[in-house]
Amino acid sequence: MKKFFAWFLCMGSLATYAQQQEVIISAKLDKSHNDTVVHLYEPYSGEVDSARIKDHKFSFKMPITKGGSVYIMQIGNRPELGGTLVYLEPGKMNITGKGAYFNDAAFTGDAWVKEWQEVMDITAPDKGDGKRLTELESKYHAAVQIGDEDAATKYVTEANVLEKKRNDMLLKWLKGHPNSGVAGYVLTVYFNRNKQTMDSLYQQLGEHAKASRILMRYKFPGKVDAPPMTIKADTGAVASGPLASLKVGDMAPAFSIPDVDGKMVSLSDFKGKYVFLDFWASWCGPCKAQVPFLKAANDKFKDKNFVMIGISLDSKKEGWVKGIAKHELSWLNLSSLKGWGESAAAAYGIGYLPSNVLIGPDGKVVARDLYDGKIEEKLDATIR
Structure with missing residues (x-):
């Protein structure tokens, strides 16, 4: 009986561990189109899962065994309408909205869902300084195409001011969330130009943040996932x-x-x-x-x-x-x-x-x- 009881406890622990290694996503978008396929994939590794919308709802239960990472969630085949970035780690995320897609939808759930939304608000490309940065990028590319260096320099100068303001906000966020898995996204996307700065910020993070799939790739390149297969340049090529x-x-x-x-x-x-x-x-x-x-x-x-x-x-x-x-x-x-x-x-x-x-x-x-x-x-x- 003791052996059986020990075995039962062990199996219970394994079940709990397995449960902790998956993310459960529940979504209800009131005007979403039934029978449409929703894809969820990790762009770095290419891992993918899919679900089908029924009664304006869909759900995912995906293993997350290598730590938190950023995924693309795509409704249908039009990224400009149905795509969004989401950070995922083991736990729960709920998505609710009155429309057909993710714009204006609410994302709730575990703490990391809230943390991801905070970073998305700081870096949003469609409002405030983020919108202006998007406009400057467009103007910069247009100047580059006709060889107008003076105009390009002007746009870059203004963009640098706005980027510094945004990055100062992100640094403040990192200071308040040193153990968030989302920190890996912030470091590798917004502070990747200076390795010394990145290494310094990395050292200030907690163990949970460092265990994210994002930072494991940064610290051990090629060991966690294979290198990405494409590079996108400023010119769009x-x-x-x-x-x-x-x-x-x-x-x-x-x-x-x-x-x-x-x-x-x-x-x-x-x-x-x-x-x-x-x-x-x-x-x-x-x-x-x-x-x-x-x-x-x-x-x-x-x-x-x-x-x-x-x-x-x-x-x-x-x-x-x-x-x-x-x-x-x-x-x-x-x-x-x-x-x-x-x-x-x-x-x-x-x-x-x-x-x-x-x-x-x-x-x-x-x-x-x-x-x-x-x-x-x-x-x-x-x-x-």
Whole structure:
């Protein structure tokens, strides 16, 4: 009897543990269309579940075994109408609304549901400062497409002020919710530009926050989930396939890219030389700050078995050509005008701009991501 009782307790514990590892979602949208399929999927890993609307209701019971993460919930096949982002972890979420979709619906349930709604209110793209940021992004892209750098800079300057205001609000939220699983979303989406800042904020979080699937991916890349398969750029272009992981000592990938006149230029054309690849774009603000250092390095080494090549991730020739002229980039300039769809960017593992790669005469990578005075310093130490 004692053995049976112990076994019964053990089974009860396992049942409780299993229950704790799933999320239960109950939804009632008064005007939702019956028999419509609702999809719920984790965009990073591709895990997906589905439900069908009956009596204007639908529900999910999904295992959450790797910690909390952000999912897309989609009613039907029109994302602009029926899609919403939701943070999920083990527990309960209730959705109620008088319409057919999620706009104006109420999300209630466990504490993490409320926390997610708080962050969504701070970052909402359709009201207040968020709406203005959306407008500025649209104006910025329009300026980029016609090569109007002055207008683009103006929009970026205003956007930076609004982004700082928003990020200050998010920092205050993080301070008040150090153990929320939603903190992982805040860190990786809004503070990912500065690794030092991210690491500092990460250290201030509690164990539950750190155990989220989002932060486990951040801390242990490639261990929890495979890397994402696409990258979306500021220009709207998309690069398919994973970025290469190119290290110092690896052979530099071959490429063949048109110059401004349409002539194809290949890496093999410069066999036996030091080649400095500068990945940039006319719409890239930080790229401009590197121009004086690139000019100094090129002037000093261009006659010493060295060639500098700019590879632009522009998508419009007008903007690219204007950028070359405005900044007087005298070195060889190449671009397929595919934005982040440039295959060389993926081959060289370029996930941000500006970025650069120094290749030796033997075709192997000598250095990566040299900035400011480090460019000339490295070339001084390498080229004799």
